Amino acid sequence: MPQHDDDGRPTSERHVPVLKERCVSLLAPGVEAARSSGRAPIVVDATLGMGGHSEAILERFSDVTLVGIDRDEQALALSGERLAPFGGRARLVHAVYDEIAAVLAELGLEGADGVLMDLGVSSLQLDERERGFAYSYDAPLDMRMDTSRGHTAADVVNTYTVEDLTRIIRAWGEEKFAGRIARRIVEARASKPFESTGQLVDVIRAAVPAAAAKTGGHPAKRTFQALRIEVNEELDVLERAVPAAIGALRLGGRIVVMSYHSLEDRIVKTALQSRARSSAPPGFPVELEEHKPELKIVTRGTEVPTAEEIEENPRAASARLRAAERIKVRSTR
Structure with missing residues (x-):
């Protein structure tokens, strides 16, 4: 039976995985390395979402055990139905993806031969109106990926100071009108606390100059x-x-990461490149084993979707892909 979500469409139709074939191909050498070492391959989909990438991995590699991690319980339920035909080869866990080590330990697994991260907000979260991620329609101002815990976007806009709102809008949104928007938010909430995305959009529209709104996309x-x-x-x-x-x-394992804005990509690039360089001091005559790089970068800069992929899935347009291979394991001594 096809898996359906709340809008009536099968999950497989609603979710088009970004750069699916490329991601699977980049993970393949890690799977082969495990096989060559006589190990059962383990791949972690650290941002499971609706399971499109995981489904492709399980279909391509018949001996892989897939560990799927997501903080969104609704996503886990939908992907669980989608991946049910693979039985025990798909092991899904409610967790945040920085908890990879703890998740693997809890499952009794000693490591992974591939890790996939598809960052940012998922199609499910964007499409579910009541989640409040989208500015294109009115909804409760929530934005939590894990609706079982944490503060909401309404909590932020109703309680943060002008200075703190300015800081996060400027830093995380790269918004040049951050100060104006923050002041308008604080002025507006004095008469009526924010409850919906529509209220917030109206205030932002009033704060952003009309000329900027015409050229910079949705304000x-x-x-x-x-x-x-x-x-x-x-x-x-x-x-x-x-x-x-x-x-x-x-x-021999591989990490494959897709990011969707410069802030994410910068963090990924820095983390991968720092492990792909020798740690030998400048001018050191001999590179000792402990100085050798842990990673080998296997993509040239960032890879991007083709025009055909973007046409099929417009949300893929901003995707940037990086990947690396583990070529040295640190000594535990």
Whole structure:
């Protein structure tokens, strides 16, 4: 039976995985490395979502055990139905993706041969109106990826100071009118607390100059991004998650990461490149074993979707893909 979500469409139709074939191909050498070492391959989909990438991985590699992690319980339920035909080969866990090491340990697994991260907000979260991620229609101002815990976007806009709102809108949204927007938010909430996305969009529209709105896309786009990042602590989690994923990789394993804005991509690039360089002091005559790089970068810069992929799935347009292979494991002594 096809898996359906709340809008009546099968999950497989609603969710078009970004760069699916490329992601699977990049993970393949890690799977082969495990096989060559006589191990059963383990791949972690650290941002499971609706399971499109995981389904492709399980279909391509008949001997892979897939560990799917997501903080969104609704996503886990939908992907669980989608991946049910694979039985025990799909092991799904409610967790945040910086908890990779703990998840693997809890499942009795010693490491991973591939880790996939598809960052940002999922199609499910964007499409579910009551989640409040989208500025295109009125909904409760929530934005939590895990609706079972944490503060909401309404909590942020109703309680943060002008200074704190300015800081997050400027830093996380890269919004040049951050100060104006923050002041308008604080002025507006004095008469009526924010409860819906529509209220917030109206205030942002009034704060952003009309000329800027004509050329810079929807005036609320960057502020909504900033609030989502703040509510879910996305960049803090990512700062921890990439090193955690690298640490979980077995020799020959691959990490594949897709990001959707410059803040994410910068964190991923820095984490991968720092492990792909020798740690020998400048001018050191001999590179000792402990100085050798842990990773080999296997993509040239960032890879992007083709025009055909973007036409099929417009949300893929901003995707940037990076990947690396574990070529050395740190000594535990």
